[in-house]
Amino acid sequence: MKDMPSIHQAAAERILILDGAMGSLIQGYGLDEAGYRGAQFSDWGQPVKGNNDLLNLTQPQIIQEIHGQYLEAGADIIETNSFNAQTISMADYGMESLVWDINVEGAKLAKSIAQSYSTPEKPRFVAGAIGPTNRTLSLSPDVNRPAYRNITFDELAIAYQQQAEALMEGGVDVLLIETVFDTLNAKAALYAVQEAFERRGQSVPVMVSGTITDASGRTLSGQTTEAFLISLSHMPLLSIGLNCALGAKDLRPYLQTLAAEAPFLVSAYPNAGLPNAFGGYDETPEDMAAAVKEYLDLSIVNILGGCCGTTPAHIRAFAQAAQGITPRKPVRA
DSSP states (O other), rough: OOOOOOHHHHHHSOOBBBBSSSSHHHTTOOOHHHHHTTTTTTTTTSSTTTTGHHHHHHHHHHHHHHHHHHHHHSSSSSSSSOOOOOOHHHHGGTTTHHHHHHHHHHHHHHHHHHHHHHHHHOOEEEEEOOOOSSOOOOSOOOOOOOEEEEEEEEHHHHHHHHHHHHHHTTTTTEEEEEEOOOOOHHHHHHHHHHHHHHHHHHHOOOEEOOOOOOOOBTTTTSSSSSHHHHHTTSSSSSSSEEEEEEEEEHHHHHHHHHHHHHHSSSEEESSSSSSOOTTTOOOOHHHHHHHHHHHHHHHSSSOOOOTOOOOHHHHHHHHHTTTTTOOOOOOOO
């Protein structure tokens, strides 16, 4: 059988399609507290409803079903269900000791179904999702004590390293540090990933995706898109990009900034518009496909997917829009 192309080779040939939202689809299953606990954690001492990453252990069939829907829709890359699967976020449920298993199993679930869909013409890849945690290194959580921080760089790096190693153990093809609202958090994650590579004696490509918090065009920690890129350009990344917070149309000017200067691939996975009064997302697959067509016409992306509120129908529309489009060429450093 022909060897599977690497993600670098695949990205040189076409726009790669990333999957869409995981949380939105999990909500559609209507799981209650018992559903989240499963038999394994029926006696757990505190509520766990809402701990989506735990479902890798308690409802693996649901997670694999969601991955399958995105692969069926045309996704080249699926993300592991591990956005909050590090000790800092898991402390909310008293489940820090489960971090290793949650990540390993999440990676194995995604890898298993990705392999079943892979062909030499269309290989499928698994990105190990590493979220921003619920802490920030650059900002104080106490307005009365601007110098105060509720976590240190080293504490964050230790948590990230454990998660990165577990995702690699489970077989991911790429690590994706995503929804970065504080670049110092991302630096801790990148430092941790390098430590994980050294410790394991192996490496995988690394993607980074930041989030613009509002119409100011800045991250929560105050950086412009250009500053975000410059801050991380010392790392040999596979891609840099933007996700979450904004809809596809509003994200475009910031992607243009990245595309004009990035020596890496550029990724984009916007929300399905801004949340409505009920916290839902209203942009249809057709609405979003029209907006992301501008990205394709301007040749500003290499990797395209969806974030909050997007579904397999959105991803199918993106895959159709991107068919036959020549991918952007990274800027020579």
